[in-house]
Amino acid sequence: MTAPPASTRTWPVNEAIALAALAALAAWAVLTWTGRGAATVALGPLDPSRWFPDRSLTLAELPLVAALAVGGLPLVWGLARKLFAGTFGSDLLAGISIVTSILLGEYLAGVLVVLMLSGGAALESRAVSRAGDVLNALARRMPTLAHRKTAAGLTDVPLAAVAVGDVIVVLPHEICPVDGTVVTGRGAMDESYLTGEPYRMAKAPGSTVLSGAINGQAALEIRADRVAGDSRYAKIMAVLQESEERRPQLRRLADSLGALYTPLAVAIAAAAWWASGSATRFLAVLVVATPCPLLIAIPVAIIGAVSLAAKRGIVIRDPAILERLDTCRTAIFDKTGTLTYGTPHLTDVVLVGTLSEADVLALAASLEGYSKHPLAAAVVQAAAERSIRLLEVEELAEKAGQGLTGRVQRLNGDTEAHAVAITSRQKLAAIDPAGVDRLPPVAGGLECVVVVDGRTEAALRFRDAPRADGRSFVGHLGPAHGLSRVMLVSGDRASEVQWLADIVGIKEVHAGIQPEGKLKIVEAATAEAPTVFVGDGINDAPALAAATVGIAMGAASDVTSEAAGAVVMDSALERVDELFHIGRRMRSVALQSAVGGMAASLVGMGFAAAGYLPPAAGALLQEAIDVAAVLNALRVSWRTGSLSDYG
Numbered sequence: 286m287t288a289p290p291a292s293t294r295t296w297p298v299n300e301a302i303a304l305a306a307l308a309a310l311a312a313w314a315v316l317t318w319t320g321r322g323a324a325t326v327a328l329g330p331l332d333p334s335r336w337f338p339d340r341s342l343t344l345a346e347l348p349l350v351a352a353l354a355v356g357g358l359p360l361v362w363g364l365a366r367k368l369f370a371g372t373f374g375s376d377l378l379a380g381i382s383i384v385t386s387i388l389l390g391e392y393l394a395g396v397l398v399v400l401m402l403s404g405g406a407a408l409e410s411r412a413v414s415r416a417g418d419v420l421n422a423l424a425r426r427m428p429t430l431a432h433r434k435t436a437a438g439l440t441d442v443p444l445a446a447v448a449v450g451d452v453i454v455v456l457p458h459e460i461c462p463v464d465g466t467v468v469t470g471r472g473a474m475d476e477s478y479l480t481g482e483p484y485r486m487a488k489a490p491g492s493t494v495l496s497g498a499i500n501g502q503a504a505l506e507i508r509a510d511r512v513a514g515d516s517r518y519a520k521i522m523a524v525l526q527e528s529e530e531r532r533p534q535l536r537r538l539a540d541s542l543g544a545l546y547t548p549l550a551v552a553i554a555a556a557a558w559w560a561s562g563s564a565t566r567f568l569a570v571l572v573v574a575t576p577c578p579l580l581i582a583i584p585v586a587i588i589g590a591v592s593l594a595a596k597r598g599i600v601i602r603d604p605a606i607l608e609r610l611d612t613c614r615t616a617i618f619d620k621t622g623t624l625t626y627g628t629p630h631l632t633d634v635v636l637v638g639t640l641s642e643a644d645v646l647a648l649a650a651s652l653e654g655y656s657k658h659p660l661a662a663a664v665v666q667a668a669a670e671r672s673i674r675l676l677e678v679e680e681l682a683e684k685a686g687q688g689l690t691g692r693v694q695r696l697n698g699d700t701e702a703h704a705v706a707i708t709s710r711q712k713l714a715a716i717d718p719a720g721v722d723r724l725p726p727v728a729g730g731l732e733c734v735v736v737v738d739g740r741t742e743a744a745l746r747f748r749d750a751p752r753a754d755g756r757s758f759v760g761h762l763g764p765a766h767g768l769s770r771v772m773l774v775s776g777d778r779a780s781e782v783q784w785l786a787d788i789v790g791i792k793e794v795h796a797g798i799q800p801e802g803k804l805k806i807v808e809a810a811t812a813e814a815p816t817v818f819v820g821d822g823i824n825d826a827p828a829l830a831a832a833t834v835g836i837a838m839g840a841a842s843d844v845t846s847e848a849a850g851a852v853v854m855d856s857a858l859e860r861v862d863e864l865f866h867i868g869r870r871m872r873s874v875a876l877q878s879a880v881g882g883m884a885a886s887l888v889g890m891g892f893a894a895a896g897y898l899p900p901a902a903g904a905l906l907q908e909a910i911d912v913a914a915v916l917n918a919l920r921v922s923w924r925t926g927s928l929s930d931y932g
Contacts, residue, residue, distance in 0.1 A: 302356035302403035306396050309352030313393065316345040349392035357383045357399045377547050382571040386900065389564055394572050394900035401575055401904075401911065427497065427513075431462040434506060444513045451509045455500045464516045465507035467492045472503030473659045487659055502657055543576055546883055550574035550890065557894035565900065569893035573903040574886055582878035582914035589921030590871035597863050597928070598854040606834045606850035608875075610868030612815045613833055616768045617807060619820035620775035620782055621749060622856065623838050624759075624789055627821070629660055629731060630750040631667035637723040638742035643673055645743045648705045649735050651676040651693050656683060656707075660733060660747055688712055688733075706736040710744075717741045729780040748781070754931070755789040758858040761931040766865050770814070774798050774806055776824055803828040819861060836861060863928040874921045882914035 324344045342350065364380035379402040386395030430441045432454040439454055444462055447453065452468060455461050461474065471489040476498040488494060494507055496516035554570035587608075591601045601607065621627050634642045650668035653661035654675060668675065676694035679702065683689045688708030695702050706716055713721050713734050720741025724734065730748035734741060752758075762768040774795040775782045782796035795806060804827040810816050811833055818825070818832035821839050826848035829835030837849035839856040853860040889906050892898045898906060 297407065298359070299403045299407040302360065303400060303407055305356050306352050306400040306403060309348040309396055310393075310400070312348035313345050313396075316348075321345075346392050349396045352396050352399060353383070353387055353392060356403060357387070357395060360399060360402055377543070378550055378571055379575050381551070382568065382575055385564070385568040385571060389568055389900075391565070391568055391900045394568065394904045397901070397904035397908070398572060398575055401581070401907070404581060428460055428462050432456065447509050447513060449509055449512060453507050453509055455494075455505045455507060457500060457502050457504055459500050461494050461496050461498045461500060461507070463496050463507075463509045463513055464511045465494055465509045467494060467505050468508050469506035470504055472505055473501040473657060475499040475501070542879055542883070546574075546576055550576075550886075553890050553894055560894075561896065563896075566894060566896060569898055569900045569903045570890050572900045573889040573893045573898060573907055575904075575907055576883065576886070581911055582882060582918040583875045585915050586871050586875040586878060586918040586921045589874075589919055589923075590867050592922045593870075594851070594864060594867050597860060597867075598857075599860055599864050599867075600852040600854060601850070602852060603850035607868045607871045609815060609833050610817065610865055611766075611872050613766075613817040614768060614814040615770040615772070615810050615816045616762055617772045617774055617810060617816055617818045617828070617832065618759075618791070619803075619818075619825050619828075620773060620777055620785055622821035623819050624755045624773070624785060624858075625749040625751050627749065627856075629663045629747040631663050631745060632730065632748045632750070633728075633744075633746040635725050635744040635746065636742070637720070637725070637744065638737070638740055640737060640742045642743075643671065645735055645737075646671065647673050647676060648693050648703060648737060649707060649743075649745065651678050652681070652689055652691050652705050652707060654678075655681050655691075656689050658683075658689065660731060660745075661689075663747055664745065703737050704739065707733055708736065710734055713741065729778075729784055748784075751785055751788050752858055754858055757931050758862060759789045759791060761862075765862075765930055766869075768817075770810070772806070772810070774803055774828075776800075776803075800824045800827050804831055807831045821856070836864065859929045862931060866928040866930070871921050874918060878914040878918045881917065882910050885910045885913070 321344065325342060361380050361383050364377060368377065379398050382398045383395050383402075386392065386398065427444070429444055431444055431447050431451075432439045433442045433447065434440075434452040434454055447463055453463060453465065457472075467488050467490050469490065471487070473487050474494060476486055476495055486492075488505060493510075494505070496513070550571065554567045554574065557570050558564055558567035587604045590607050591604055594601050618624055634645060636642060636645065640648075646664070646668045650665045650673065653664040655678060665675075678694070679692045681689075681691040688706055690704070690706045692702040693705050708716060710721070710724060710727070710732060713724070713736070716736050717739055720734070720736065723741055724744055728746060730746055732747070733745050735743045735745060759771060762771060770793070771791050772793045772795065773782060773786050773789075773791045776798055777796060779796035782794055786792070786794045795802075798806065803825065807816060807818055807828040808831055811831065815833040817834040817836060818828050819836045819838060820829055821837060825837075829837060829848040829850075834851075835849040837852045838861075839852075839854065851864055853864070886907065889898065889903065889910070893903050
C-alpha cells in the first residue's frame with residue numbers, strides 16, 4: 286500500500302495581501318495628514334506619466350501603487366484565469382474595479398477594493414480550511430512495519446516486504462497490518478469500522494482477520510493471505526480515492542447570487558459611463574457594487590455557525606456543508622454506531638431448564654467477569670442493571686473453541702458449587718446432547734448457551750441495541766427538514782438490518798453492502814437529489830466523501846472524521862438534528878446579509894451613476910454596508926438553548 290503524498294502547507298496569500306493593503310492605507314493616511322504626500326515622485330520606466338501625460342504620481346500615492354502592484358495584480362491574474370476557464374462569481378466585479386482604478390489613477394479606491402477582496406477571501410479560506418486529508422489519514426492509520434516471525438525471533442520489516450505465507454505477530458491493541466488467518470493464539474478484534482458488524486469478533490486458530498482491524502488484549506500469530514496492496518484496507522483506500530476524484534463540485538451560495546448580481550452591476554456601470562461620457566462614473570459604480578456582503582458576510586456567517594456547532598460538540602471539518610444541509614432531500618444512514626449504540630446488549634434470556642433468570646445471570650455473569658470474549662461485558666452489564674450479586678469463581682478455563690467453563694459458588698440453599706459452561710449452540714452437543722432439542726429456534730443477533738451442572742438452562746441472546754430516540758428522529762426528518770427519502774445501508778446481515786429498520790421506521794433497506802456498494806448507492810442517490818450520509822466506520826469513508834453532506838458519528842476513527850464534513854463527537858442523534866438547524870440558520874442569516882447588502886449597494890450604485898459618489902467615497906460607503914452585513918451575519922453564533930425539535 287502506497288501512502289498518498291502529504292499535502293504541503295501554503296503561505297496564506299490572501300492574508301498577506303490584506304495586510305499589505307492595510308499598511309499602504311496607513312502610510313497614505315499619515316503622508317496625507319502630515320502634508321508631506323503632495324510632492325511628486327518619478328518611478329522611471331514605471332512612472333504612469335510615460336503612458337498618461339496628464340497624470341503625475343504623488344508621494345502619498347506611492348504606497349497605494351505598491352499595494353496594487355504587490356496585491357492587486359495577483360488577485361486580478363487569479364480572477365482572469367477563472368474567467369478564461371469559463372467560471373466567474375461575485376469577485377469578478379472586484380477584479381474589474383481594480384483594473385479600472387489603475388487605468389484611471391484612482392489608486393485609493395483600488396486599494397480599498399483590494400482590501401475588501403483579499404479580506405473576504407482570507408475569511409473564506411479560514412472558514413473552509415480542513416484540518417487534514419482523508420487519504421493521508423488512511424495511510425497514517427496503518428502501521429508501516431510488521432512483526433514477522435522467523436527462526437531467529439521477531440523481526441520488524443516494512444509492510445511492503447510482507448509476502449503471502451509469512452507469519453506475522455499482532456501485539457495487543459495493535460492494528461492488523463495484512464489480511465490473514467490466525468495460526469496461534471486466541472482473542473478478539475474490532476472489525477466494526479471495516480465490516481459494519483457491531484461486535485468485537487472472537488479470533489482463534491483458523492479465524493480470518495482483516496487488515497485495519499484493532500486487536501484486543503491478546504497477541505495473535507497470523508499467516509498472511511494477501512500482500513498489503515491487495516488487502517481489504519487497501520481496497521477501501523482505493524475506493525475512497527476514486528470517490529474523492531469523482532466528487533462533483535457544487536456551486537457555492539455566494540457564486541450563485543453573484544451570477545445574477547454581477548451582470549446587473551456591470552450593466553449599470555456601463556450605462557452610467559455611456560450616459561455621462563465619464564469613465565470615472567463607471568469605476569464609481571463598480572466600487573459601490575463590489576459585492577463584499579457576499580465576499581465577507583457569508584464567510585462570517587459560516588464562521589459563526591462553526592462556532593455555534595462547536596459549542597454543541599459538533600466539529601465542522603468542511604464549512605461548505607453548512608450551505609448545503611438545508612438543500613438535502615435524501616438521508617442515508619449506516620446501521621452500526623449510527624442508529625444503534627455500536628455495542629452488544631443482552632436482549633433475551635430464554636429459559637429452558639429449572640433455574641430462574643436471576644440465577645442464570647448470577648452464574649453466567651460471575652464467570653464472564655473473567656472472560657475476554659466480546660459478549661462477556663454485555664452479560665456482566667445485564668447483571669449489574671438488575672442488581673444481581675456476583676459469586677466467587679474457581680477452576681476457570683477458557684479453551685480455544687470450547688467456550689468458558691468454571692465452578693461458581695453455590696446458589697441459595699445449594700450445598701456445592703456449580704459447574705458452569707458458557708458455549709455455543711454448535712458445541713453444546715458435546716456437553717449436553719439432550720439440551721440441543723430444548724433450545725428455541727435460532728433467532729437474529731448473537732447467542733450463547735448456559736449449561737449448569739451438565740444441564741442446559743438458558744440461551745442468552747444479544748443484539749446491537751437501537752438508539753432510544755431513533756424512531757422519533759427518523760420520523761421527523763421529513764416534516765422538519767424536508768427529507769423525502771430515508772435509506773438504511775449497512776454491511777451487516779439482512780436480518781439484523783431489517784430488524785433495526787422496522788424499529789426506527791425506515792422502508793428502504795440495503796444490507797450486506799461493502800464499501801464499493803455503499804459508494805455506488807450514494808452516488809446514484811446524489812445524482813437524483815442532494816444527499817446527507819451519516820456513518821461511523823472506515824467502511825463508510827468513501828460514502829461520506831461522495832455524499833453532498835457527510836456526517837461522522839463519534840471520533841473513534843480519524844479516517845472517518847477526515848472523510849466527513851462534520852463530526853458529532855458524542856454520537857447523539859440530537860446533535861445531528863441540531864446540525865440541520867444550524868445549517869438552516871446559517872443559510873437564512875447569510876442570505877439576509879447578502880441580499881440586504883446587495884440591495885443597499887444597488888441604491889448606492891444609483892447615486893454613483895448620477896455622479897453624487899466619487900470612487901473613493903463609494904468605496905467608503907461600501908465599507909459601511911459591509912459593516913452592517915457583517916454585524917447581521919454575526920447573529921448566527923448568538924443562538925442559545927436547545928436547537929433540536931423532536932421528542
